Amino acid sequence: MQLNTKLAVIAAAVALAACGKKEEAAPAAAPAAAPAAAAQVIKIGHVGPTSGAIAHLGKDNENGARMAIEELNAAGLTIGGNPVKFELLAEDDAADPKQGTAAATKLVDAKVAGVIGHLNSGTTIPASQIYNDAGIPQISPSATNPKYTRQGYAGAFRVVADDVHLGGTLGKYAVETLKAKSVAVIDDRTAYGQGVADEFEKGVAAAGGKVVGREFTNDKATDFNAILTTLKAKKPDVVFFGGMDAVAGPMLKQMKQLGINAKFMGGDGICSTELPKLAADGLADDQVFCAEAGGVEGEQKEGMEKFRADFKAKFNADVQVYAPYVYDATKVLVNAMVTAGSADPKVYLPALKATNYKGVTGNIAFDEKGDIKNGALTLMTYKGGNRTTLAVIR
Secondary structure, three states: OOHHHHHHHHHHHHHHHHOOOOOOOOOOOOOOOOOOOOOEEEEEEEEEOOOOOOHHHHHHHHHHHHHHHHHHHHOOOEEOOEEEEEEEEEEEOOOOHHHHHHHHHHHHHOOOOEEEEOOOHHHHHHHHHHHHHHOOOEEEOOOOOHHHHHOOOOOEEEOOOOHHHHHHHHHHHHHHOOOOOEEEEEEOOOHHHHHHHHHHHHHHHHOOOEEEEEEEOOOOOOOOHHHHHHHHOOOOOEEEEEOOHHHHHHHHHHHHHOOOOOEEEEOOOOOOOOHHHHHHHHOOOOOEEEEEOOOOOOOHHHHHHHHHHHHHHHHOOOOOOOHHHHHHHHHHHHHHHHHHOOOOHHHHHHHHHOOOEEEOOEEEOEOOOOOEOOOOEEEEEEEOOEEEEEEEEO
């Protein structure tokens, strides 16, 4: 009862007594409600390159995690009957393996319950040992090098197809669909770039194609004239680049300057909405073919389209590549905690292994290695500066 109300009641009682009237006894006050239990704070880590040449991809991933965390907190979830609040600890690894392991150590020290990331295979693989040693589950939304889930780590998972599927499919596509008789391959020497290029080369050979040259650069290079001039002399029908869009864009510009009219192919690292800006006039319609290591079809498209619209409204930015996969990975992690009734990694890990979750990226379930079952690939090209889907392949 507020103070002003109490004073009014006393005054009325005094007035009634003065008139010779007996005041009825006030009803006993209801017992005070017990204070609500404080929500348990559960820390979830996210790591991606939010600085450096591919910061646009890292920020895209981080925003996917933030969107999921905000929705989870708004849902008022309980774990083991207790209210919980999720806190995102976001770290920047700058796509650098050393910085990636430092970020992993920092998250372990902060006692996160699980980690979403990293973006690149080159940072994901060394960081995975640190998480494994600490017993912390890790779900990568985008690392495609097969080695990541083949180290025997119980807590290593990914929600996209790996390079064996991605590179091999692109190699077959180059020969059988683009009718390439001669193919040149370039990679950036990272775990991702070299890995996907190796698998592409195997796919070309399996389809009966011929690789006429293999060159390499690095993930920070801007001048490719020497290697492109060498490859031009071999007259390739297709040039495949294993690496990221920040390098692919300038490479496309220099291919045009040198008069190399070959088709340009790459994996998910180049398959971003930013590539047309990075390549400028070096990107012609139907010149670039790439694959995103994921994809939806049929009735699943509606959920993905809604996610993209909500993401644009929230962050005033289009999805680059993997924000939906980060979003789903975050919710898969929390779903395992809710199912197990605990945020203790030792307790919820079995539930994570047994995941069967319907997300915006499709159905998510893991095989014995931690790879997604029945992973999809989305083949794309660019027209009028926009990505265009060619097909979803499983």
